[in-house]
Structure formats: structure tokens, C-alpha cells
Amino acid sequence: MQPFGNCRRNRQIRETVKPLQSIEYRMQRTNAAEMEWTTQGDGKMEVRRKQLGEATDSDKLGCSLYELPAGKKSWPYHYHTANEEAIYVLAGSGTLRADDERVDLTAGDYVSFPANASGAHRIINDSDETLRYLAVSTMNEPDVTIYPDSEKFGVYVGSPPGGREERSFEGYYEQESAVDYWKGEDDA
Incomplete structure (x- = not known):
């Protein structure tokens, strides 16, 4: 018996796996200071x-x-069904409304939001200074975003939330405007 399994099989695997240098990969770089708000x-x-x-x-x-000016609120209270989100506070302070609780936010705080109702959140800058933070998310589509306070939802198809031009369908709807599955269908 050979110590690390079948050497012949391992050789075959090595021959079919391409070295990292041959993989087409282009790192992209940007500098926030060079970008427009x-x-x-x-x-x-x-x-x-x-x-x-x-x-x-x-x-x-x-x-x-993101920069959230003093006295302002971020996006409406919401959660995603297909995308996790997280924030990391760089500077300033404020309040996080998350899962219907209010929590103080300060520089250095990191908070993650799962892709379900317990991930509902909104950031409020109730301080006298600008609140600056990074927001990170997965980019899965399609995605449905639920807005519990206004009882509406948003649908994103073709690209995830975030404003990409490839989006083929986007809309916001009241939850109570649901129709029967068969409405408007004919026998054809």
C-alpha cells in the first residue's frame, strides 16, 4: 500500500489541473478617493x-x-430574501434598527444581516456628525426585498439590487395587491 493513496491517480489529477498562472484572472482595483459620490x-x-x-x-x-449625513436615515427598513448584507462602521455614530430592535452604532462595529426576516435593518444617523460605513453584500439574483413598514416588496431580475444596467425586470408592489394565480388566464 502506498502512503498518500494511488500515486498513478494523483499524477493523472495533476496533469489535468492547470497551474494557477494559466487561469484567466484579472484583479480590478479602484480608489474611493478618485470616485464621485x-x-x-x-x-x-x-x-x-x-x-x-x-x-x-x-x-x-x-x-x-456610504456617508449618512447628520439627522438622516438610510434606505427604508427592509430585508432581502436572496442576499446577505453586512456593514462596517468607519467613522461616526448612529442607531441601527435591526429585527425591530434599536442598537447604538460606533466606529469599528460590524453587523451582518441574514437573507430573511431576521435580517431586516435600517441605519439612522441621530448624531451631529456624518456616519461613514462600508456595506457589503452577496449579489444573487433574482432577489425579492421586503419592506415590512410600508407592506411592499421589490423584485429584481437580471441583476441583483444595486442599480446595474443589465436588469431585465424591477418593480415595487404592495403586498396586499396579490391576485389569484388564474386571474386573466384563458383556456387557450
């Missing part, structure tokens, strides 16, 4: 964002740098 909001909600993951053509992992 985009601002989104409706008055009470206002975030400034730099989409780092999108700038590096990341497919499976999203990452954005």
Missing part, C-alpha cells in the same frame, strides 16, 4: 454612495462606501 434620497432619507464593487466589475460580491 452619488446622492439618493427623498428628504428624510439621504445617502451618499460610492459603488466600489460595481467599479471593479465584481459579480458575486457588492461593496459600497
Whole structure:
């Protein structure tokens, strides 16, 4: 018996596995200081964002740098059904509403949000200074985002949430607007 299994089989495996150098891989790099901020909001909600993951053509992992001005709130209270999210607070302080609890946030805090109802969250900057954080997420699609407070949901098909141009379908709907499966179908 040979010590590490069948040497002939191991040789066959080595011959079929290509060395790492031959794998087509191109690292992408960006520098947040060289990127422009985009601002989104409706008055009470206002975030400034730099989409780092999108700038590096990341497919499976999203990452954005956010600034939340004093007195403002982030995206509406929500959770995803297909994507995990996490935040890492870089500077400032605020409040995290998560799973219907309120928790203080300060620099150095890392919080993850599972892809289910217990991952519901919203960030509130109730301080007098800017709150700066990184948000990281998986980038799975299709995804349905649930907004418990407003009883609506969002659907993203063709690309995950985050604003990519490849998206083939996106919409927001009231949960109570459900119709019967057979409505509008004919016998044809």
C-alpha cells in the first residue's frame, strides 16, 4: 500500500489541473478617493454612495462606501430574501434598527444581516456628525426585498439590487395587491 493513496491517480489529477498562472484572472482595483459620490434620497432619507464593487466589475460580491449625513436615515427598513448584507462602521455614530430592535452604532462595529426576516435593518444617523460605513453584500439574483413598514416588496431580475444596467425586470408592489394565480388566464 502506498502512503498518500494511488500515486498513478494523483499524477493523472495533476496533469489535468492547470497551474494557477494559466487561469484567466484579472484583479480590478479602484480608489474611493478618485470616485464621485452619488446622492439618493427623498428628504428624510439621504445617502451618499460610492459603488466600489460595481467599479471593479465584481459579480458575486457588492461593496459600497456610504456617508449618512447628520439627522438622516438610510434606505427604508427592509430585508432581502436572496442576499446577505453586512456593514462596517468607519467613522461616526448612529442607531441601527435591526429585527425591530434599536442598537447604538460606533466606529469599528460590524453587523451582518441574514437573507430573511431576521435580517431586516435600517441605519439612522441621530448624531451631529456624518456616519461613514462600508456595506457589503452577496449579489444573487433574482432577489425579492421586503419592506415590512410600508407592506411592499421589490423584485429584481437580471441583476441583483444595486442599480446595474443589465436588469431585465424591477418593480415595487404592495403586498396586499396579490391576485389569484388564474386571474386573466384563458383556456387557450
